Amino acid sequence: MANALGLERADYRGGTSTLCPGCGHDSISGQIISAAYDLNLPMWRVIKLSGIGCSSKTPAYFLKGSHGFNSVHGRMPSVATGATLANTDLIALAVSGDGDTGSIGFGQYKHLIRRNVPMVYIIENNGVYGLTKGQFSATADEGQFLKSYGKNDLPPIDLCMEAVIGGATFVARSFSGDAKQVQSLLKAAIGHRGTAVIDIVSPCVTFNNSPESTKSYDYGKEHEIPLHEIQYIAPGFVQDREEITVGEYSEGEMIEVEMHDGSFIRLKKLDKGHDPRSRSEAMRILDEGGRDNLLLTGLIYYEEPRLTLAETMNLTATPLAHLNASQMRPSAQQLEDVMKQYM
Amino acid sequence: MAINLQPGVQSQLRGYEPGVNNFSLMVATKNGSGSQTSNLVIIRSLFKMGIPVSGKNLFPSNIKGLPTWYTIRASKDGYTARRATTEIAIAFNQETITEDIFNLASGGVLITNQDLKYTVNRTDITVYELPVKDILEDAEYPKDLRERIINMVYVGACCHIFNIPLEITYEALLSQFGKEKPARINHAIIKIAYEWAQANLKKQDPFYFEPMDKTAGKILIEGNEAAAIGSLFGGVSVVAWYPITPSTSLVDYVMSHMALRRDAETGKNTIAIVQAEDELAAVGMIIGAGWAGSRSMTATSGPGISLMAEFTGLAYFAEIPTVIWDVTRMGPSTGLPTRTSQGDLLFLYTLSHGDTHQIVLLPANAEECFEFGWRSFDIADQMQTPVFVMSDLDIGMNLWLSNPFTYPDTPINKGKMLDKAKLEAFFEEHKEWFRYRDYDGDGVGYRTIPGTEHPRAAFFTRGTGHNDMATYSERGEDWVTNMTRLRHKFETARGVVPKPVVDYNPANPIGILSFGSNDVAIAEARDIMATSGIETNYLRVRALPFTPEVWQFIEQHDRVYVVENNFDGQMAQILRMESTMKTNNMISLALGDTLPMTAYWIHTQILKHEEAQ
Numbered sequence: 001m002a003n004a005l006g007l008e009r010a011d012y013r014g015g016t017s018t019l020c021p022g023c024g025h026d027s028i029s030g031q032i033i034s035a036a037y038d039l040n041l042p043m044w045r046v047i048k049l050s051g052i053g054c055s056s057k058t059p060a061y062f063l064k065g066s067h068g069f070n071s072v073h074g075r076m077p078s079v080a081t082g083a084t085l086a087n088t089d090l091i092a093l094a095v096s097g098d099g100d101t102g103s104i105g106f107g108q109y110k111h112l113i114r115r116n117v118p119m120v121y122i123i124e125n126n127g128v129y130g131l132t133k134g135q136f137s138a139t140a141d142e143g144q145f146l147k148s149y150g151k152n153d154l155p156p157i158d159l160c161m162e163a164v165i166g167g168a169t170f171v172a173r174s175f176s177g178d179a180k181q182v183q184s185l186l187k188a189a190i191g192h193r194g195t196a197v198i199d200i201v202s203p204c205v206t207f208n209n210s211p212e213s214t215k216s217y218d219y220g221k222e223h224e225i226p227l228h229e230i231q232y233i234a235p236g237f238v239q240d241r242e243e244i245t246v247g248e249y250s251e252g253e254m255i256e257v258e259m260h261d262g263s264f265i266r267l268k269k270l271d272k273g274h275d276p277r278s279r280s281e282a283m284r285i286l287d288e289g290g291r292d293n294l295l296l297t298g299l300i301y302y303e304e305p306r307l308t309l310a311e312t313m314n315l316t317a318t319p320l321a322h323l324n325a326s327q328m329r330p331s332a333q334q335l336e337d338v339m340k341q342y343m
Numbered sequence: 344m345a346i347n348l349q350p351g352v353q354s355q356l357r358g359y360e361p362g363v364n365n366f367s368l369m370v371a372t373k374n375g376s377g378s379q380t381s382n383l384v385i386i387r388s389l390f391k392m393g394i395p396v397s398g399k400n401l402f403p404s405n406i407k408g409l410p411t412w413y414t415i416r417a418s419k420d421g422y423t424a425r426r427a428t429t430e431i432a433i434a435f436n437q438e439t440i441t442e443d444i445f446n447l448a449s450g451g452v453l454i455t456n457q458d459l460k461y462t463v464n465r466t467d468i469t470v471y472e473l474p475v476k477d478i479l480e481d482a483e484y485p486k487d488l489r490e491r492i493i494n495m496v497y498v499g500a501c502c503h504i505f506n507i508p509l510e511i512t513y514e515a516l517l518s519q520f521g522k523e524k525p526a527r528i529n530h531a532i533i534k535i536a537y538e539w540a541q542a543n544l545k546k547q548d549p550f551y552f553e554p555m556d557k558t559a560g561k562i563l564i565e566g567n568e569a570a571a572i573g574s575l576f577g578g579v580s581v582v583a584w585y586p587i588t589p590s591t592s593l594v595d596y597v598m599s600h601m602a603l604r605r606d607a608e609t610g611k612n613t614i615a616i617v618q619a620e621d622e623l624a625a626v627g628m629i630i631g632a633g634w635a636g637s638r639s640m641t642a643t644s645g646p647g648i649s650l651m652a653e654f655t656g657l658a659y660f661a662e663i664p665t666v667i668w669d670v671t672r673m674g675p676s677t678g679l680p681t682r683t684s685q686g687d688l689l690f691l692y693t694l695s696h697g698d699t700h701q702i703v704l705l706p707a708n709a710e711e712c713f714e715f716g717w718r719s720f721d722i723a724d725q726m727q728t729p730v731f732v733m734s735d736l737d738i739g740m741n742l743w744l745s746n747p748f749t750y751p752d753t754p755i756n757k758g759k760m761l762d763k764a765k766l767e768a769f770f771e772e773h774k775e776w777f778r779y780r781d782y783d784g785d786g787v788g789y790r791t792i793p794g795t796e797h798p799r800a801a802f803f804t805r806g807t808g809h810n811d812m813a814t815y816s817e818r819g820e821d822w823v824t825n826m827t828r829l830r831h832k833f834e835t836a837r838g839v840v841p842k843p844v845v846d847y848n849p850a851n852p853i854g855i856l857s858f859g860s861n862d863v864a865i866a867e868a869r870d871i872m873a874t875s876g877i878e879t880n881y882l883r884v885r886a887l888p889f890t891p892e893v894w895q896f897i898e899q900h901d902r903v904y905v906v907e908n909n910f911d912g913q914m915a916q917i918l919r920m921e922s923t924m925k926t927n928n929m930i931s932l933a934l935g936d937t938l939p940m941t942a943y944w945i946h947t948q949i950l951k952h953e954e955a956q
Contacts, residue, residue, distance in 0.1 A: 078627025328578030
């Protein structure tokens with residue numbers, strides 16, 4: 001069935017994946033394809049960005065109609081910063097991994113968030129370096145064993161916690177086995193005006209899929225605790241809205257978060273009673289999850305986005321990439337005037 | 344720490360005799376004491392008197408307190424290189440005064456702050472002692488400015504001793520501050536000191552200034568400021584940077600001239616400037632911006648270039664235009680951050696791992712900093728590759744006497760970029776479009792930018808192996824085809840980069856080959872050598888890769904002196920590496936002693952070799 005742009009879901013696909021069969025990353029690519037198709041995303045406006053690693057290969061496997069850039073290890077955030085400044089009309093979708101973001105790219109990740117570069121930042125988190133055959137990453141469980149590398153004695157870095165502390169305005173965690181949730185979060189993130197971080201536990205079937213690993217399929221399936229049921233409501237679908245009370249959050253109620261493009265995320269609270277609009281609650285629940293090895297998923301933190309980096313710069317409405325010659329080069333008279341200052 | 348500004352050179356050396364409007368004045372003060380303002384007042388005053396002048400700041404890597412020397416050279420003949428000798432020393436720093444007295448050339452003039460402790464044990468120099476405290480006793484000025492104001496005392500004394508008209512110093516102060524109030528406060532001190540000197544100092548030395556007409560229509564400007572203005576006229580739209588001496592002021596000047604790129608009607612900017620978290624991010628941002636279709640640049644120095652190495656390999660291999668200024672300082676490692684060098688040449692040329700070749704432009708002065716400032720973007724877009732511009736601390740941070748800049752003589756050239764309409768036309772003509780396919784036989788493909796509203800505009804950019812259709816490939820033949828095309832593209836670049844400047848006379852068997860800031864010292868050395876019968880030819884390389892003129896020049900001479908300001912003779916090494924002919928007629932003259940080159944060094948080095956012939 002064609003979407004509003006006349007495109008089939010298959011049109012949003014990319015090349016054939018070269019990842020291991022069953023890799024969690026491939027199912028995330030599938031959800032990106034579905035989300036883009038459902039949202040009627042014009043592929044020509046989308047840029048796909050990544051660093052280096054298994055996860056960073058995936059932009060070649062979705063949205064073939066979009067420009068893609070597989071850059072260098074851990075430094076995709078800087079490429080994204082430059083590209084989105086050059087053209088503020090672009091929709092940036094970035095894929096990184098726990099090695100890419102949690103180690104070499106840690107500084108760039110934090111600074112990207114600090115600058116509020118508008119983009120979706122997906123971390124496909126499997127706790128392990130796949131391409132170099134199974135070293136621990138910085139998000140690996142403390143005390144975990146891997147065949148070739150023995151015991152991991154160091155505590156994991158929580159990339160969602162880092163995002164919340166760093167000032168991100170949209171922070172979510174999901175599990176690649178929970179396709180529906182991944183897709184809802186992706187759709188909401190695409191509508192967000194600012195850095196939207198989605199840390200998705202995405203099992204590595206080759207190097208880190210034993211049931212005791214918190215990054216495995218078995219663990220995820222058994223232990224995932226969704227914080228809420230997420231429903232993404234595209235712009236225009238506003239039935240029932242008036243009946244929903246937004247505000248005081250209490251047991252069993254819905255919460256609605258309006259995105260700047262007119263879409264909504266509707267969250268139905270589950271056991272944990274998490275309200276993503278509270279920063280301290282977000283940190284508390286991340287702390288609790290980390291301490292007890294709980295895979296708490298859903299929208300962890302959301303706030304009305306502050307200005308994006310480009311918005312702080314008083315830039316012309318025309319994207320910088322599309323300036324005409326007279327906008328790029330001051331006049332001969334202006335040069336003459338400048339020269340007079342030095343005579 | 345001390346700088347011996349005249350290593351064994353006597354002022355009376357033939358060809359370097361000082362005289363009216365022809366000597367160097369050195370001011371020794373403490374860093375951060377505000378003496379820069381006083382020194383600039385002297386320079387601007389001489390400039391306004393029509394005397395060719397240049398200034399070299401020999402400063403420490405320190406904010407406040409360490410010794411700093413500023414040399415001002417007046418040259419009636421228009422030579423602006425650093426002069427090997429110092430005829431006048433203004434010794435205002437307790438820490439260095441003994442050495443400063445010791446180092447002064449015979450027949451020179453010493454001006455001291457009498458409040459310091461020192462002994463003058465020389466009889467071959469003229470000494471003027473200024474009782475600074477007494478002179479300032481009745482002066483009115485904001486007391487918190489005392490440390491700065493003291494420096495205006497030597498300006499006033501110099502006005503009397505060397506004939507600088509008082510009113511000209513006021514004009515210079517006005518240009519300096521742009522406001523009347525600070526100009527008036529400072530000028531009052533200059534006047535008090537001048538009057539004191541008039542009443543108390545008897546002129547006993549032969550040095551003085553005399554008005555000329557040699558600076559009419561000229562400008563005085565730092566190379567970094569010229570580069571910044573040039574970049575703004577070149578259409579730079581995204582600047583990302585991380586502060587590092589001596590490149591910092593380049594981006595500071597982009598910001599101070601940003602109004603050039605503000606839409607008069609809407610007040611909106613056509614340029615975005617980001618202070619990145621480090622050089623790794625700065626270069627990533629400009630590569631992202633270049634990929635997305637805007638003109639982007641950064642400015643850095645050696646350590647920053649090291650950090651950018653990996654990313655620039657990506658930009659080379661993925662063929663993304665951007666501009667990187669390397670305002671060089673002394674390396675290796677942190678080296679001497681406030682001293683000049685041309686030591687990054689070899690590193691830049693092959694920057695990044697694997698078989699990488701980079702385009703490097705080599706400006707020699709402020710005028711070329713402006714020109715390469717805008718032209719580098721056209722070259723980057725035409726060649727779809729990073730373009731490095733290697734300036735140095737001497738060009739970047741010192742004041743240069745220059746012709747006013749010429750407005751760009753070619754329109755903005757964005758190279759082979761296909762927008763929607765051009766892409767349609769391309770498909771019409773070729774029935775296909777592949778990003779890295781060589782359709783024109785020049786090694787340069789056609790690119791699209793993100794946001795092009797066409798179903799077939801997209802391609803995948805990567806630093807991994809790819810074929811001409813921009814798809815991932817590990818096939819050996821795809822790799823070889825791609826690398827062969829990149830090499831061919833680099834050959835094409837030889838026809839696009841600025842050609843060397845050549846001064847050639849077939850009668851002369853000796854050639855000098857150099858690049859960058861050495862130019863002014865070479866011009867002077869050639870004139871001096873010519874007066875003793877040694878006529879030389881000169882080629883100044885303005886870019887890597889070399890153009891055919893370079894090989895022709897080497898072939899045309901019995902001996903070619905390759906003059907450069909780095910320790911290893913890197914330009915000579917590149918020439919030897921790339922030459923297909925014998926290069927045993929090449930003699931490497933490499934200095935790398937932390938200071939701007941002097942004519943004296945070049946001339947004596949060449950003489951030494953010539954005498955051995």
